Amino acid sequence: MYRYTAAYIATGISARNVISVSEESVKRETQQGLRRPGATGPILVVDDDPYVLEISSKVLEEKGYPVIPCTCGEEALTRLRNNHARLIITDIKMPGISGIELLERIHGLYPKMPVILMTGFAELDMAIKAVKKGAFDFITKPYNPEYLIHTIEKADRYAELLQLEEDYRLRLEETVKQQTDEIFNLSREVINRLTAVAEFRDVETGAHISRIGLYAKKLGEALDLPLYFIDGLTYSSALHDIGKIGIPDTILLKPGQLDHDEFQIMKSHTTIGANILADSLHAYIQLGASIALHHHERWDGTGYPKGLAGETIPLEGRIVILCDQYDALISKRPYKPPLEHADVVKIITEGDGRTLPGHFDPEVLRAFRQVAPVFEEIHAGNQD
Numbered sequence: 001m002y003r004y005t006a007a008y009i010a011t012g013i014s015a016r017n018v019i020s021v022s023e024e025s026v027k028r029e030t031q032q033g034l035r036r037p038g039a040t041g042p043i044l045v046v047d048d049d050p051y052v053l054e055i056s057s058k059v060l061e062e063k064g065y066p067v068i069p070c071t072c073g074e075e076a077l078t079r080l081r082n083n084h085a086r087l088i089i090t091d092i093k094m095p096g097i098s099g100i101e102l103l104e105r106i107h108g109l110y111p112k113m114p115v116i117l118m119t120g121f122a123e124l125d126m127a128i129k130a131v132k133k134g135a136f137d138f139i140t141k142p143y144n145p146e147y148l149i150h151t152i153e154k155a156d157r158y159a160e161l162l163q164l165e166e167d168y169r170l171r172l173e174e175t176v177k178q179q180t181d182e183i184f185n186l187s188r189e190v191i192n193r194l195t196a197v198a199e200f201r202d203v204e205t206g207a208h209i210s211r212i213g214l215y216a217k218k219l220g221e222a223l224d225l226p227l228y229f230i231d232g233l234t235y236s237s238a239l240h241d242i243g244k245i246g247i248p249d250t251i252l253l254k255p256g257q258l259d260h261d262e263f264q265i266m267k268s269h270t271t272i273g274a275n276i277l278a279d280s281l282h283a284y285i286q287l288g289a290s291i292a293l294h295h296h297e298r299w300d301g302t303g304y305p306k307g308l309a310g311e312t313i314p315l316e317g318r319i320v321i322l323c324d325q326y327d328a329l330i331s332k333r334p335y336k337p338p339l340e341h342a343d344v345v346k347i348i349t350e351g352d353g354r355t356l357p358g359h360f361d362p363e364v365l366r367a368f369r370q371v372a373p374v375f376e377e378i379h380a381g382n383q384d
Helices: 014-032 052-063 071-084 099-109 121-132 145-199 208-220 228-240 243-245 260-267 268-275 283-294 313-332 342-348 362-381
Strands: 043-046 065-069 087-091 117-120 135-139
Touching: 043 071, 043 228, 052 065, 052 145, 065 071, 065 121, 065 283, 071 087, 071 099, 087 099, 087 145, 087 260, 099 117, 099 121, 117 121, 117 145, 121 135, 121 342, 135 145, 145 228, 145 283, 208 228, 208 313, 228 313, 243 268, 243 283, 260 268, 283 313, 313 342, 313 362
Parallel strands: 043 065, 043 087, 087 117, 117 135
Antiparallel strands: none
């Protein structure tokens, strides 16, 4: 067993001076990129007994470990905040902050920091309890230097495994992010291309399609919906009328009002659009399919194609129907002149016999009242 003797430390060099030089070298090498902070950094040794502190530090220095000695828990916490320590070795029984309390406070700052406790046989039960609280290991005094080094090597391997796990997690997150970005960009490209196809056949222009997305975004924000859903609305709502590519030109481009039979055919653009977008693996395309199918369903059940009512209509459909109605009323069409913004707001919120407030989800209607001035700005700023 190791013996604490004056002869051992009678080298003419104080441990405090040795440690000071080591600490500066660690800082310098860390700044130069020669050391990886937290992996090859110094070891904090904490003990209120100056002889134990000096001898423990000397043992570690002789094995090539940089050391920062601390005489109390308060000093250890201060030095820890200013240095990228690899681990902490602390006496379990000290005045002021005890080793147990120091362990808890260190893990409050650095949950994965290995903490090794030094203890006499009398505190063995306390050390076992400390291990249960997260201490990496404990060493009984007087200790064999080889066992101390062996314990530190185990702690280093443990820290390396934690670092590998963290590196893997970060790489996995980055891979998922890249793949998500690729899927997102692919979805956007598909949406843009499908929208371009629809524009070739529809009198409603690309500006109309863009405005629907911007309207939907503002309603989503006013409703305090999740960001991912708002993003989906913004892009996927462009597909709301994709089914019109399946409507004959004689009906789609007719300058006047449609008769009953023609209107029945026109209504089929909802199911045609949903069928075009059906069974996609991409979330935005799936959302677009729902919007295409449901953006003419009314809250009171008088819409189409299924006559759904209330919350049986998906939220995206309840939002886009109001956006589409607003843009249809304020824009020029072959069969009607444009209306003023104030008149459109009044029709949507109060009704005109043809359009009724009961057609819209009350919460969506409330959000529209809140952001209606922004709708006017969107329409004015997004013309062909």
